[in-house]
Amino acid sequence: MPSVQPQPNLDTPSDEDEGSHILLTFLQSQSQNTLSRLYQRPSSCLSIFRLLRPLERQLITNLLWLESAIPVSTMGAWVTRDGRKAYNLCLTTLAHLNILPTSTVKLALNSTLKSSLRQAITGGGSSGSFGVPAEHDQQHSPPSVDDLDAYALERWETILHYMVSSGTGQYPAKPSQDVLFLLQRSGLMAKANGALQITSSGFQFLLHPPHAQLWELLLQYLHMAEERHMDLVEILSFLLMLSTMELGREYSIENLSVTQMAMLSDLRDYGLIWQRNATSKRFCPSRLATTLTSSSPPLPTSSGAGTASNTQGFIVLETNYRLYAYTDNPLQIAVLNLFVTLKSRFPNLVIGAITRESVKKALANGITADQIISYLTTHAHPQMRKNNPLLPVTVQDQIRLWELEKNRVNSEEGYLYTAFASQADYEYVLNYAKQLDVVLWESPARRCFFGSLNGHANIRGFIERRTAGNA
Numbered sequence: 001m002p003s004v005q006p007q008p009n010l011d012t013p014s015d016e017d018e019g020s021h022i023l024l025t026f027l028q029s030q031s032q033n034t035l036s037r038l039y040q041r042p043s044s045c046l047s048i049f050r051l052l053r054p055l056e057r058q059l060i061t062n063l064l065w066l067e068s069a070i071p072v073s074t075m076g077a078w079v080t081r082d083g084r085k086a087y088n089l090c091l092t093t094l095a096h097l098n099i100l101p102t103s104t105v106k107l108a109l110n111s112t113l114k115s116s117l118r119q120a121i122t123g124g125g126s127s128g129s130f131g132v133p134a135e136h137d138q139q140h141s142p143p144s145v146d147d148l149d150a151y152a153l154e155r156w157e158t159i160l161h162y163m164v165s166s167g168t169g170q171y172p173a174k175p176s177q178d179v180l181f182l183l184q185r186s187g188l189m190a191k192a193n194g195a196l197q198i199t200s201s202g203f204q205f206l207l208h209p210p211h212a213q214l215w216e217l218l219l220q221y222l223h224m225a226e227e228r229h230m231d232l233v234e235i236l237s238f239l240l241m242l243s244t245m246e247l248g249r250e251y252s253i254e255n256l257s258v259t260q261m262a263m264l265s266d267l268r269d270y271g272l273i274w275q276r277n278a279t280s281k282r283f284c285p286s287r288l289a290t291t292l293t294s295s296s297p298p299l300p301t302s303s304g305a306g307t308a309s310n311t312q313g314f315i316v317l318e319t320n321y322r323l324y325a326y327t328d329n330p331l332q333i334a335v336l337n338l339f340v341t342l343k344s345r346f347p348n349l350v351i352g353a354i355t356r357e358s359v360k361k362a363l364a365n366g367i368t369a370d371q372i373i374s375y376l377t378t379h380a381h382p383q384m385r386k387n388n389p390l391l392p393v394t395v396q397d398q399i400r401l402w403e404l405e406k407n408r409v410n411s412e413e414g415y416l417y418t419a420f421a422s423q424a425d426y427e428y429v430l431n432y433a434k435q436l437d438v439v440l441w442e443s444p445a446r447r448c449f450f451g452s453l454n455g456h457a458n459i460r461g462f463i464e465r466r467t468a469g470n471a
Helices: 011-018 024-029 032-038 042-051 055-065 072-077 084-095 109-123 145-164 177-185 201-204 210-223 232-242 258-269 308-312 330-336 354-366 371-380 392-405 423-435 453-470
Strands: 189-192 195-198 284-285 316-318 322-325 340-344 349-353 415-416 437-442 448-452
Touching: 024 042, 024 084, 024 210, 032 232, 042 109, 042 145, 042 232, 055 084, 055 109, 072 322, 145 201, 145 210, 145 258, 145 330, 177 189, 177 195, 177 210, 201 210, 201 371, 210 232, 210 258, 232 258, 322 330, 330 340, 330 349, 354 371, 354 392, 371 392, 415 453, 423 437, 423 448, 423 453, 448 453
Parallel strands: none
Antiparallel strands: 189 195, 316 322, 322 349, 340 349, 415 448, 437 448
16 A cells, blocks of 8 residues: 655644543553554554544554654654644653654654554454454344343443442342452442442442443453453453444354453443353444444443433432432432432432431441532533522532531540659650650640550550659
């Protein structure tokens, strides 16, 4: 194929404001050997290319069809003064991803990535990098797209519903033990009173869009690869391959590696793939999987806590702390139940109130006042968005005051030291305790102080030695 001359249009200031994808941040921390193995797969290269920012994609496109390196000064001459900062940021990112060299003389794409990305764009090859479509099964037809969407939605909302209903036992279904372990390892849930309960990080997780939620869990899955004796590159390549597959099409498992075969059951639990049964020789990716590296909504039919369909909002909050939620979705209602006292429920309406008790219950579970206010703001009804400010100031202030009330008094175990024979003895022991940094409270007027539990042995020993010396 003839070389395509790069176009001198690299001024994209808006790139500077765009954050890097969470997976790219993870890849930047990996070794060159790991990245080189990953770049051997055309589907992985294409998926990573999709995740890059527009200016980074343009730089790669400009260099992709060049047969030789280009001087850094030549590329830099195409950049306007306003775009210089964004351009340098892109070069740094691509260097950390081992896509471009760190050389200050010439620029050239990583040869492995260049070859694979060319193959992904032009076609050809028989590596099965984009999956091997299964032969037509005359006995069983593949599931329809609607069936796949319903399946993925049910699996995904099972996870979210369990998180928000944890500790109450009121959830429609329980995720698998592997999913529960992942939620606990990621800090989204923690054991309390013998049961898993949602944490502050877990509630913040519910505020994120489905794409971000899914990648947060998958990133924790990647971090666990070594302890599970799984090949990290095989995990990454399989996830990226899924993102390039066709929705509603069945694929064969024959070319999958040992690690990828082991992943099938995990991905079924998350709703990323569908299989007729655990021993089936074919699988079908759901929309959750095929949109992993795209901007398309992963669950277009979902009405869950953080899905795109809720951008219109459903919550109306009054100055008297009364709350009206226009929803019949069990997941949304379960989320509200974390910090709202629910009083009435109708076919498409739930009525409740934000009370001191309901907020204190949420605070006890690690949910912060700012997270509650953020959730109410994110899901405010369109009618509420005409208000300025959007939420009643009295309600916002009161939620924060309840949080301050909770944090006003801290309890800590320790020992009270009192009944000193003289002021000199008191000050001598107190100064020693301060050197150990174990003094939690002191009262010179009463000649006593309170020390932490871990400092008691040292303080007691010090007092005994001083007493013996005086004797």
